Amino acid sequence: MSTLLEVTDAHVSYGKVEAVRSVSLTVAENEIVTIIGANGAGKTTLLSAIMGVFPLKGRVSFLGEDLARYEIEDRVARGLCLVPEHRELFATMNVEDNLQLGAFRMSKAHAARGFEHVYTLFPKLKERRKQLAGTLSGGEQQMLAMGRALMGSPKMLMLDEPSLGLAPIIVAGIFEIVAKLREEGVSVLLVEQNAKAALKVADRAYVMELGEFVLNGKAAEIATDQRVAASYLGFAETAAS
Amino acid sequence: MNTTILLFLLQDGITNGAIYALLGLALVLVFAVTRVILIPQGEFVTYGALTYASLAAGRMPGTAKLAVVIGLVAFAFDLYAMRKTLHVPKVARAFALHVAFPVVVLLVSMWAADQRMPAGVSLALSLLIVASIGLSLYRIVFQPLAHTSVLVLLIASVGVHLAMQGLGLLFFGAEGQRGPTLLTATATLGSLRFTGQGMAVYGITIAFIVGLWLFFGLTLYGKALRATAVNRLGARLVGIRTTLSGQIAFLLASTIGALSGILIVPITTLYYDTGFLIGLKGFIAAIIGGLISYPLTAVAALVVGIVEAFSSFYASNFKEVIVFTLLIPVLLLRSLAAPAVEEEKD
Numbered sequence: 184m185s186t187l188l189e190v191t192d193a194h195v196s197y198g199k200v201e202a203v204r205s206v207s208l209t210v211a212e213n214e215i216v217t218i219i220g221a222n223g224a225g226k227t228t229l230l231s232a233i234m235g236v237f238p239l240k241g242r243v244s245f246l247g248e249d250l251a252r253y254e255i256e257d258r259v260a261r262g263l264c265l266v267p268e269h270r271e272l273f274a275t276m277n278v279e280d281n282l283q284l285g286a287f288r289m290s291k292a293h294a295a296r297g298f299e300h301v302y303t304l305f306p307k308l309k310e311r312r313k314q315l316a317g318t319l320s321g322g323e324q325q326m327l328a329m330g331r332a333l334m335g336s337p338k339m340l341m342l343d344e345p346s347l348g349l350a351p352i353i354v355a356g357i358f359e360i361v362a363k364l365r366e367e368g369v370s371v372l373l374v375e376q377n378a379k380a381a382l383k384v385a386d387r388a389y390v391m392e393l394g395e396f397v398l399n400g401k402a403a404e405i406a407t408d409q410r411v412a413a414s415y416l417g418f419a420e421t422a423a424s
Numbered sequence: 425m426n427t428t429i430l431l432f433l434l435q436d437g438i439t440n441g442a443i444y445a446l447l448g449l450a451l452v453l454v455f456a457v458t459r460v461i462l463i464p465q466g467e468f469v470t471y472g473a474l475t476y477a478s479l480a481a482g483r484m485p486g487t488a489k490l491a492v493v494i495g496l497v498a499f500a501f502d503l504y505a506m507r508k509t510l511h512v513p514k515v516a517r518a519f520a521l522h523v524a525f526p527v528v529v530l531l532v533s534m535w536a537a538d539q540r541m542p543a544g545v546s547l548a549l550s551l552l553i554v555a556s557i558g559l560s561l562y563r564i565v566f567q568p569l570a571h572t573s574v575l576v577l578l579i580a581s582v583g584v585h586l587a588m589q590g591l592g593l594l595f596f597g598a599e600g601q602r603g604p605t606l607l608t609a610t611a612t613l614g615s616l617r618f619t620g621q622g623m624a625v626y627g628i629t630i631a632f633i634v635g636l637w638l639f640f641g642l643t644l645y646g647k648a649l650r651a652t653a654v655n656r657l658g659a660r661l662v663g664i665r666t667t668l669s670g671q672i673a674f675l676l677a678s679t680i681g682a683l684s685g686i687l688i689v690p691i692t693t694l695y696y697d698t699g700f701l702i703g704l705k706g707f708i709a710a711i712i713g714g715l716i717s718y719p720l721t722a723v724a725a726l727v728v729g730i731v732e733a734f735s736s737f738y739a740s741n742f743k744e745v746i747v748f749t750l751l752i753p754v755l756l757l758r759s760l761a762a763p764a765v766e767e768e769k770d
Contacts, residue, residue: 234661236657252508252509254660254665255660255661256660256663256664256665259660259661259662259663260663264661265661267657267661270658271655271657271658271661272655272658273650273651273654273655273658273659274654274655275650275654276647276650276651276654280647283644283647284644284647284648284651284659284662284664285662287644287648287662287663287664288662288663331662332661332662334662335662335663
């Protein structure tokens with residue numbers, strides 16, 4: 184398996200506060216990698232910085248190419264796509280328009296295939312295609328955000344807290360889709376507070392604490408790690424309820 | 425007051441209101457997409473009007489040369505920004521947009537100025553000249569400031585307004601000008617007389633509003649522009665460049681400004697600085713629409729036009745005072761109704 188995303192010695196700061204310190208990670212093709220950690224550990228910051236939303240000190244390369252000189256839009260064009268924590272949908276536009284804009288850089292034929300693909304993955308979105316994005320339920324909005332990202336045929340999808348504020352049954356559905364995406368050849372970098380669900384679907388995991396990675400390894404091993412079990416798995420259950 | 429005067433004032437108000445509506449819509453569009461409060465909108469009006477009048481009178485307007493000069497500067501900016509990755513298609517696109525386009529327009533205008541072309545040709549050329557100025561202006565002034573606060577953008581906007589007004593004086597002189605009417609036919613309905621120009625104002629305004637509505641509702645680029653206005657980060661995350669949206673917004677705004685000017689200049693004499701006041705009326709409408717709502721802005725513009733018509737009949741000395749006073753109750757209501765908002769969101 185070749186490496187898709189490689190982050191080396193990344194630092195991200197908000198003014199004087201260093202939110203991410205010396206973090207390195209890799210994601211290979213066809214791999215699901217998760218970053219777990221408590222609220223405020225710097226997971227969202229790291230993901231946003233990889234996408235280019237915040238400046239990042241260190242090296243980020245995607246498909247062997249250094250991303251430093253690329254803006255967000257150019258990173259999207261290279262197949263890196265972020266589904267942000269707040270989803271950032273076009274609230275006053277309908278589902279179909281949101282999806283269509285997801286394929287903004289694609290050809291018409293490509294967009295048509297994208298619609299088919301997304302509507303098969305999320306039949307709910309097809310039912311609601313004329314509804315305004317802002318009036319969807321939380322779960323539907325998450326589906327739309329993922330669908331919109333998929334319209335651009337990314338090679339790698341970065342999902343930031345896809346389960347946040349959603350009912351357990353919907354969360355299960357979203358994680359099923361994540362597994363399905365890998366089968367279709369999309370790598371996933373998943374940031375989650377719901378560590379239990381994330382570790383179940385992921386191949387590898389990084390544990391983040393106060394801006395640093397404290398542990399990494401196979402997801403199954405991390406899931407049985409004493410420290411992780413104590414500080415995240417127990418916590419995750421109360422957080423999800 | 426009798427019905428004839430009432431109808432006449434209403435008609436006059438609606439004619440002006442239609443133009444303010446166009447300007448107001450452009451202001452809302454530019455603000456929503458780029459967060460720039462477009463003070464120089466009035467200069468686009470003046471430039472459009474006086475370029476049209478000059479061309480129709482067989483004079484070569486200075487604005488065509490200005491378009492070439494600032495186009496060259498904009499191209500230099502683009503080249504400098506792309507110095508690390510001299511990507512040929514991108515350079516070619518920038519060249520076409522900022523150099524080839526204004527140069528071709530300049531050459532055509534030079535040729536057309538000698539020929540006494542029909543009003544339609546002068547109109548089209550004036551629109552192209554001002555559109556090209558708007559595009560390059562965005563590249564030079566507002567694109568480098570895109571990440572700054574609304575206040576910084578406003579200050580830059582005021583600066584552009586002052587510079588353009590000065591250049592307007594240089595190009596067109598202090599004398600007022602009038603342009604030829606677009607349609608000369610007249611029609612009477614009861615006691616009302618409809619001039620061809622009045623009909624042209626209604627027709628073009630309605631056509632433009634319908635056109636904008638179709639553009640925003642149906643085309644991918646129109647939707648991309650709306651998306652940028654609704655959620656800037658979301659738009660970037662699907663690969664819509666803020667720069668592209670800004671360019672389209674400025675292109676539309678400068679074209680709309682120029683068009684408004686061309687529609688007014690056969691009705692009223694325009695001076696190099698008249699546009700500012702006209703732009704401000706559009707601005708009042710845009711403010712009443714909260715700088716967000718297109719329909720509210722259009723309706724408010726008609727109200728502004730009608731109030732203006734009636735106040736110029738009853739108290740012509742206080743015409744502007746009355747029109748601008750409209751803002752006070754609106755701002756009061758808005759500040760009472762709206763929850764306190766953070767000045768800067770992103």
